[in-house]
Amino acid sequence: MTQRVAIVTGAARGIGAAIARRLGADGFAVAVLDLTAESGADTVAAITDAGGRAAAVGADVSDAGQVEAAVAAVAEKLGPPVVLVNNAGILRDNLLFKMTDDDWDSVIGVHLRGAFLMTRAVQRFQTEQGYGRIVTLSSTSALGNRGQVNYATAKAGLQGFTKTVAIELGKFGVTANAIAPGFIETEMTAATAARMKMAFEDFKAGAAAAIPVRRIGQPEDVAAVASFLASEEAGFVSGQVIYVAGGPQD
Numbered sequence: 001m002t003q004r005v006a007i008v009t010g011a012a013r014g015i016g017a018a019i020a021r022r023l024g025a026d027g028f029a030v031a032v033l034d035l036t037a038e039s040g041a042d043t044v045a046a047i048t049d050a051g052g053r054a055a056a057v058g059a060d061v062s063d064a065g066q067v068e069a070a071v072a073a074v075a076e077k078l079g080p081p082v083v084l085v086n087n088a089g090i091l092r093d094n095l096l097f098k099m100t101d102d103d104w105d106s107v108i109g110v111h112l113r114g115a116f117l118m119t120r121a122v123q124r125f126q127t128e129q130g131y132g133r134i135v136t137l138s139s140t141s142a143l144g145n146r147g148q149v150n151y152a153t154a155k156a157g158l159q160g161f162t163k164t165v166a167i168e169l170g171k172f173g174v175t176a177n178a179i180a181p182g183f184i185e186t187e188m189t190a191a192t193a194a195r196m197k198m199a200f201e202d203f204k205a206g207a208a209a210a211i212p213v214r215r216i217g218q219p220e221d222v223a224a225v226a227s228f229l230a231s232e233e234a235g236f237v238s239g240q241v242i243y244v245a246g247g248p249q250d
């Protein structure tokens with residue numbers, strides 16, 4: 001059998017990089033997609049150094065032209081993509097009364113429009129092959145989180161997106177699921193601590209104390225679930241939202 005191809009968006013660092021490395025170890029040829037191809041170099045090196053196959057691709061997932069070109073380039077370089085991980089994300093936190101139009105539009109643009117554009121581009125290859133796995137990063141913030149009306153809306157929207165894609169593409173052998181992480185240690189959560197003028201260590205300790213398993217999550221905790229959802233044996237799991245938060249969702 002030829003090697004299956006996976007695209008992971010926002011794979012230059014954090015959760016996306018961990019998922020890309022894990023899928024590389026699982027035997028996928030991995031397209032490491034991020035805003036620039038250069039930024040994906042470390043993730044590509046980690047995969048190839050471990051004996052895997054990977055290529056970096058630059059694209060802004062909220063730009064239709066760049067998404068089409070990037071997915072076509074992946075198909076050309078690595079082969080037709082069958083696994084898509086919609087992971088790229090940004091934060092523009094603010095209380096509603098202070099939130100700007102740009103805070104709203106940019107967060108909705110990257111998460112919601114980005115997942116839509118990427119999924120529409122990749123499903124063509126998946127339906128042609130009668131096989132596919134789509135994994136999209138939601139968040140516990142989908143349930144509501146102070147200061148994140150834009151992000152919570154986008155992450156809740158991605159749950160509806162996932163269920164609808166699961167319904168539409170199931171007959172083509174394609175599953176769609178979402179992972180909703182709680183607190184994961186990445187540059188995104190480090191930036192949140194900095195914005196709140198807290199030392200990251202104190203911020204992490206405070207979060208861990210409120211989590212049933214008494215620790216914060218690591219990118220690898222999310223990658224393990226993504227690995228299962230991207231696998232062939234997960235074929236009867238579709239339209240689900242799996243919370244990876246060290247306890248039940250609120």
Ligand SMILES: NC(=O)c1ccc[n+]([C@@H]2O[C@H](COP(=O)([O-])OP(=O)(O)OC[C@H]3O[C@@H](n4cnc5c(N)ncnc54)[C@H](O)[C@@H]3O)[C@@H](O)[C@H]2O)c1
Nearest residue numbers: 010012014015035060061087088089139181183184186188
């Ligand atoms: N860290 C957490 O606690 C946490 C919790 C729940 C959900 N999530 C979600 O997991 C995903 C990854 O989060 P992270 O903590 O690794 O974030 P991160 O900020 O460390 O990494 C995000 C990556 O996405 C890329 N990216 C941003 N905008 C992009 C665009 N328009 N096009 C292409 N790439 C783009 C960035 O360049 C970066 O490499 C995000 O969707 C985030 O919302 C994170």
